[in-house]
Amino acid sequence: MTKLRLAIVGAGPAGIYAADLLVKAERHFDVSIDLFEQLPAPYGLVRYGVAPDHPRIKGIVNALREVLDSGVIRFFGNVRYGVDITLDDLKKHYNAVIFSTGAIKDAALNIPGMDLEGSYGAADFVSWFDGHPDVPRTWPLDAQSVAVIGNGNVALDVSRILAKHADDLLVTEIPANVYEGLKASPVTDVHVFGRRGPAQVKFTPLELRELGEMNDVDMIVCDEDFELDEASKAAIASNKQVFVINKVLNQWRERPVGTASRRLHLHFYAKPLEIVGSDGKVSAIRFERTVPDGAGGVAGTGEIREIPIQAIYRAVGYFGSPLDGIPFDEHHGVIPNHEGQVLDDDNTVIPGVYATGWIKRGPVGLIGHTKSDAMETLSHLVRDQANWWAPADPAEESVPALLESRGVQYTDLEGWHKLDQHELALGEAQPTPRLRVKVVPREDMIAISRAD
Numbered sequence: 508m509t510k511l512r513l514a515i516v517g518a519g520p521a522g523i524y525a526a527d528l529l530v531k532a533e534r535h536f537d538v539s540i541d542l543f544e545q546l547p548a549p550y551g552l553v554r555y556g557v558a559p560d561h562p563r564i565k566g567i568v569n570a571l572r573e574v575l576d577s578g579v580i581r582f583f584g585n586v587r588y589g590v591d592i593t594l595d596d597l598k599k600h601y602n603a604v605i606f607s608t609g610a611i612k613d614a615a616l617n618i619p620g621m622d623l624e625g626s627y628g629a630a631d632f633v634s635w636f637d638g639h640p641d642v643p644r645t646w647p648l649d650a651q652s653v654a655v656i657g658n659g660n661v662a663l664d665v666s667r668i669l670a671k672h673a674d675d676l677l678v679t680e681i682p683a684n685v686y687e688g689l690k691a692s693p694v695t696d697v698h699v700f701g702r703r704g705p706a707q708v709k710f711t712p713l714e715l716r717e718l719g720e721m722n723d724v725d726m727i728v729c730d731e732d733f734e735l736d737e738a739s740k741a742a743i744a745s746n747k748q749v750f751v752i753n754k755v756l757n758q759w760r761e762r763p764v765g766t767a768s769r770r771l772h773l774h775f776y777a778k779p780l781e782i783v784g785s786d787g788k789v790s791a792i793r794f795e796r797t798v799p800d801g802a803g804g805v806a807g808t809g810e811i812r813e814i815p816i817q818a819i820y821r822a823v824g825y826f827g828s829p830l831d832g833i834p835f836d837e838h839h840g841v842i843p844n845h846e847g848q849v850l851d852d853d854n855t856v857i858p859g860v861y862a863t864g865w866i867k868r869g870p871v872g873l874i875g876h877t878k879s880d881a882m883e884t885l886s887h888l889v890r891d892q893a894n895w896w897a898p899a900d901p902a903e904e905s906v907p908a909l910l911e912s913r914g915v916q917y918t919d920l921e922g923w924h925k926l927d928q929h930e931l932a933l934g935e936a937q938p939t940p941r942l943r944v945k946v947v948p949r950e951d952m953i954a955i956s957r958a959d
Contacts, residue, residue: 509892511536512599512901514604516588516830518544519551520571521864522607525881531596533889540580541601541906542919543592544638547585547918547952548926549575551609555637556630558664559679560671560717573909575920579796581903583910584918585953589831591915594736600906602860603888606830606849610840610865614824616656620782625650625789629657629665629708629822636668636689638682640949645684650817654792656779657822658701659709663718665820670697670724670771680943697771698814702778702797703805705732705756706739712751718771719759725767726759731755736799778807782819802821825870833860841869847884848891858894861887922956929955 513529526540538607548554553567556670575582586592588608596606597781601799620626625647634642655666668676673689681689719726733756735743742749748805756773762772775799783791793813797805826840836843842862843850863884864877872880910917918926926946933944946952 508537511538512601514601515542517607518542519609521877523571523574524878525605525863528881529885530579531620532929539740542582543586545582545587547956555639559681563871583623584921586917594832598896599899601898605719605861606862607864608866610825610827610870612826614826616821616823620784622789623784623789624687625818627820629661636685637948638945646688648688651693652696652816653818654698654816657819660714663710663714665822666697666699667718670769671721675722682945682947695769700774700777700779704739704775706742706749712748723767725764725770727772728759728769749918752840789819825868842866848887859896916953918956926956
């Protein structure tokens with residue numbers, strides 16, 4: 508039976524599901540898979556991109572853990588592609604590689620004032636409150652009034668964490684430095700801006716409901732945003748998710764307000780035009796009131812409004828990062844590909860190189876899309892046997908030997924189990940027991956994982 512030695516770069520859901528699907532489906536090859544991850548721990552955005560008060564979504568981790576614990580996939584954490592291991596190394600030891608590195612940067616929003624002090628990307632903030640080891644331990648939470656631009660789930664996550672009282676997060680795995688930062692925040696008002704109407708939002712009913720469950724936070728919606736056009740009425744009538752979102756928002760319109768210490772304002776039909784500055788710092792957001800254009804979009808009305816703020820977060824999407832030796836589409840933030848087969852500048856398939864997940868298709872879709880996406884990529888990989896690399900040294904023991912020779916302090920699956928148990932024990936030891944307390948410093952993660 509032909510041996511297939513496969514490297515997967517990126518140990519988030521996309522990479523782990525690709526490995527699992529290949530192992531379960533392939534009967535023609537003897538499959539051996541090594542999973543490389545630049546962080547010491549696996550799971551990618553499930554660990555570092557989901558708000559800590561989302562325990563239901565965190566349940567995805569259980570399925571990912573089952574895959575890793577099956578014993579047929581090796582995990583190499585704290586290994587940086589392009590630094591600790593290169594494309595030439597992969598060609599020497601594997602038949603092919605799948606890149607599943609995701610999209611972790613913030614997409615740009617090109618309006619004046621986005622470079623002012625107090626202007627932030629949502630992805631960076633999410634990394635901070637999720638305890639990502641490679642971001643600063645502190646975050647400048649000194650604004651009373653904050654704006655969040657975007658109408659997707661990330662915008663709601665950011666808005667909820669900003670508006671929520673820190674003590675209400677103590678039941679989660681929130682790191683201690685994040686709790687202290689949020690506890691000291693003077694925020695009273697969070698404003699969320701979307702240029703289209705309530706029937707065109709991109710967030711889910713679950714996210715919206717969770718937003719309205721916050722303690723001591725008033726939900727502020729404006730009646731003028733619910734004068735619906737025919738397209739919006741049709742969307743509400745034909746789409747269950749839109750129907751539920753409309754129902755929740757209208758329930759909030761009936762809620763009494765004025766008693767809470769904090770407020771979360773939802774502004775629809777509001778197109779941001781400029782972030783106004785004073786002495787180099789954010790001081791206001793200027794936006795144009797829009798109206799439906801009858802074709803699914805919006806048109807400007809010329810009515811300009813302004814709200815004083817001291818900080819702005821853009822949550823308008825994620826963007827991929829280029830990889831050493833691999834083509835990259837700078838406009839879309841993805842690896843150029845045909846159904847997962849990576850393409851060179853001439854649109855020719857590059858032998859042995861594949862992509863899956865957000866680095867393949869962009870930051871869209873949920874876990875279900877990730878699985879079907881991986882299946883598409885794998886179908887090409889299996890059929891492409893004639894174009895696989897012919898590794899000079901495919902022996903499995905050669906890879907850890909290579910990393911050790913370069914002084915790479917890589918973590919393995921046993922090390923992840925040690926770190927996992929350590930975090931669970933930290934959570935159990937809290938005055939109010941929690942599921943876990945996340946270890947934040949990279950050096951501590953490595954030390955715990957590699958401890959004898």
